[in-house]
Amino acid sequence: MNQESLFAIFINASLINNFVLAYFLGICPFLGVSGKMETATKMGAAVTFVMIISSVCAYGLHALLVSIDAIYLQLISYIVVIAATVQLVEMFIKKMSPALFRALGIFLPLITTNCAILGLALFQTNKGYGLAQSVVYALGAGIGFTLALVLMAGLREKLNFAETPNLVKGTALTLLIAGILSLAFMGFAGLGSN
Amino acid sequence: MKEAGNTSGQTSGQKMLLTMTGIGVFCALMIVLSYQGTLPRIEQLKAEALEKAIFKVVPGMESKRTFRMESDGSFTEVSGKEKDARLVYAGYDKEGKLVGVAVEAAGMGFADVIKVIYGYDPEKEAVVGFYVLESKETPGLGDKIEKDPNFLANFEALDVSLTEDKSKTKNTVVAVKHGEKKNNWEVDGITGATISSRAIGNLLGTSTAEMAPVLHKNKAFFEVKKGQ
Amino acid sequence: MSQLTKDKTGEGFWGNLANSPSTNEFLKGLWKENPVFVQVLGMCPTLAVTNTAMNGLAMGLATTFVLLMSNILVSSLRNVIPKQVRIASYILIIATFVTMTDYAIQAISVDLSKALGAFISLIVVNCLILGRAEAFASKNTVGKSMLDALGMGFGFVIGLLSLGAVREILGNGSIFGIPVFPASFQEWVIMILPPGGFFTLAMWLMFFNHRKQKKAAL
Numbered sequence: 001m002n003q004e005s006l007f008a009i010f011i012n013a014s015l016i017n018n019f020v021l022a023y024f025l026g027i028c029p030f031l032g033v034s035g036k037m038e039t040a041t042k043m044g045a046a047v048t049f050v051m052i053i054s055s056v057c058a059y060g061l062h063a064l065l066v067s068i069d070a071i072y073l074q075l076i077s078y079i080v081v082i083a084a085t086v087q088l089v090e091m092f093i094k095k096m097s098p099a100l101f102r103a104l105g106i107f108l109p110l111i112t113t114n115c116a117i118l119g120l121a122l123f124q125t126n127k128g129y130g131l132a133q134s135v136v137y138a139l140g141a142g143i144g145f146t147l148a149l150v151l152m153a154g155l156r157e158k159l160n161f162a163e164t165p166n167l168v169k170g171t172a173l174t175l176l177i178a179g180i181l182s183l184a185f186m187g188f189a190g191l192g193s194n
Numbered sequence: 195m196k197e198a199g200n201t202s203g204q205t206s207g208q209k210m211l212l213t214m215t216g217i218g219v220f221c222a223l224m225i226v227l228s229y230q231g232t233l234p235r236i237e238q239l240k241a242e243a244l245e246k247a248i249f250k251v252v253p254g255m256e257s258k259r260t261f262r263m264e265s266d267g268s269f270t271e272v273s274g275k276e277k278d279a280r281l282v283y284a285g286y287d288k289e290g291k292l293v294g295v296a297v298e299a300a301g302m303g304f305a306d307v308i309k310v311i312y313g314y315d316p317e318k319e320a321v322v323g324f325y326v327l328e329s330k331e332t333p334g335l336g337d338k339i340e341k342d343p344n345f346l347a348n349f350e351a352l353d354v355s356l357t358e359d360k361s362k363t364k365n366t367v368v369a370v371k372h373g374e375k376k377n378n379w380e381v382d383g384i385t386g387a388t389i390s391s392r393a394i395g396n397l398l399g400t401s402t403a404e405m406a407p408v409l410h411k412n413k414a415f416f417e418v419k420k421g422q
Numbered sequence: 423m424s425q426l427t428k429d430k431t432g433e434g435f436w437g438n439l440a441n442s443p444s445t446n447e448f449l450k451g452l453w454k455e456n457p458v459f460v461q462v463l464g465m466c467p468t469l470a471v472t473n474t475a476m477n478g479l480a481m482g483l484a485t486t487f488v489l490l491m492s493n494i495l496v497s498s499l500r501n502v503i504p505k506q507v508r509i510a511s512y513i514l515i516i517a518t519f520v521t522m523t524d525y526a527i528q529a530i531s532v533d534l535s536k537a538l539g540a541f542i543s544l545i546v547v548n549c550l551i552l553g554r555a556e557a558f559a560s561k562n563t564v565g566k567s568m569l570d571a572l573g574m575g576f577g578f579v580i581g582l583l584s585l586g587a588v589r590e591i592l593g594n595g596s597i598f599g600i601p602v603f604p605a606s607f608q609e610w611v612i613m614i615l616p617p618g619g620f621f622t623l624a625m626w627l628m629f630f631n632h633r634k635q636k637k638a639a640l
Contacts, residue, residue, distance in 0.1 A: 179620030
């Protein structure tokens with residue numbers, strides 16, 4: 001259905017239409033855990049990981065729903081599958097690699113209510129991507145999310161040492177920086193087309 | 195102790211399962227009911243929107259007939275909507291004379307797929323109308339393709355005339371930078387919406403290159419009145 | 423406040439805790455605990471769809487509806503749902519009402535569902551709704567939960583509307599589609615683009631910070 005090349009999809013999802021800075025998806029963790037570089041990187045990795053898995057699940061699920069002609073169950077089945085996936089991934093990591101679990105542990109439950117994951121599943125369905133395209137789309141979106149988070153964390157770490165007016169302290173300052181980052185990312189528009 | 199713990203675990207497990215099943219059944223019921231309740235209205239609204247768009251892109255049109263395009267390039271008249279079929283809509287004036295054919299086309303834009311409908315006049319061999327059916331282009335920039343009067347003026351008479359043997363279009367429709375339009379098969383782009391206007395140019399180019407010769411060939415077929 | 427707006431319904435359905443008049447459940451969401459400006463919850467729809475006042479209003483009302491229905495259901499089932507599976511049940515309930523809202527909006531207007539697009543579906547993961555179900559509806563009576571949902575919902579509407587209005591006025595020179603500036607006004611296109619969303623919300627938060635600091639200084 002959709003003929004886009006994998007490279008174009010990747011560039012599109014990670015830079016041009018960055019999930020956080022252009023679609024405003026996953027703003028909650030973006031504002032919440034972008035205080036420190038280390039946590040930001042880990043959160044980004046965890047989200048990318050879950051994104052790829054749930055993207056594959058959503059692809060299979062959509063095919064199933066279409067075949068039994070029950071497309072109206074799409075939203076509810078997506079959210080259930082994502083919640084279940086996060087749980088399974090959590091258990092799996094706990095068993096296989098306790099070190100990784102300790103690093104990612106607290107972030108995994110948070111991911112269920114990260115709109116970026118559900119948004120990704122819905123967008124890939126809307127765009128009619130195939131399996132390979134979906135996976136690349138998820139990878140691009142995850143890397144884009146990580147990039148935004150890491151950039152933000154870097155800026156905020158530096159700003160801790162700067163004097164800021166009382167008026168903008170807190171979320172307002174983070175939002176202002178996010179706005180400037182979003183402006184910068186608009187410069188990527190046109191990249192990869194032609 | 196151990197056994198007691200197990201049984202209580204089981205009963206609560208059963209209760210959990212029961213509750214979840216109950217809620218699941220209730221939810222599924224609600225969704226199915228609301229889906230079926232709203233379906234006719236949604237389809238009607240969509241059909242109305244399409245109808246309005248068809249009459250918009252073919253000027254002077256008073257009545258409509260729907261045709262399905264077959265894989266061999268011929269057309270069959272159909273009534274109403276058909277799933278997974280390529281449909282074109284022929285428009286007629288008061289006297290029943292063919293004034294144009296509305297064709298749907300789609301292509302990749304900046305953010306997502308753009309779906310448009312355009313009117314083709316086989317007499318003038320030109321695109322005579324254009325309307326964006328679906329687009330998620332950036333509000334304020336890319337969505338100018340829907341409203342910018344200078345841009346829309348391109349499609350009042352966009353030349354897609356055919357070569358001598360009527361097998362293909364002489365020139366392919368293409369978008370150019372704003373203010374650089376020299377020929378009337380070029381689409382004058384929008385500053386600040388370069389990618390979106392280029393996408394429109396490309397999708398119209400592809401679609402007209404394919405459809406214009408076919409539609410022109412079947413001009414006589416569309417003109418035949420019903421029942422003849 | 424509680425002196426001025428006396429609880430007329432008294433005990434029973436609307437709750438019987440004398441020290442928390444039910445009007446408070448409603449009013450707290452509007453201002454003191456406003457979900458957008460004070461709690462900064464549910465940011466995705468807040469920023470994504472507020473490029474015009476109309477879209478903001480529609481999104482706010484849709485969210486209010488889902489919040490109200492899910493709060494009613496969650497609080498009436500609060501003694502039935504086992505603790506271990508409560509979050510899963512809440513998500514199921516919320517997803518159901520969101521799907522229903524999605525179809526309702528499609529049935530109301532093609533243009534509106536085009537403008538709001540996939541963001542209606544994303545109400546499911548709006549932390550505000552799950553947050554109210556967990557923090558309030560699972561512990562309170564149906565009546566109080568309804569008031570809480572309405573208060574929070576309208577607070578959300580106010581938030582979305584004030585963002586959408588600022589962005590539409592500056593970015594498009596109009597409000598609810600009606601032009602407010604003379605034709606010579608050059609629109610600040612940036613305001614309806616993504617960065618404008620961040621900037622506008624930051625500006626509102628600064629405004630609230632300013633008020634708070636002024637109050638504290640007094």
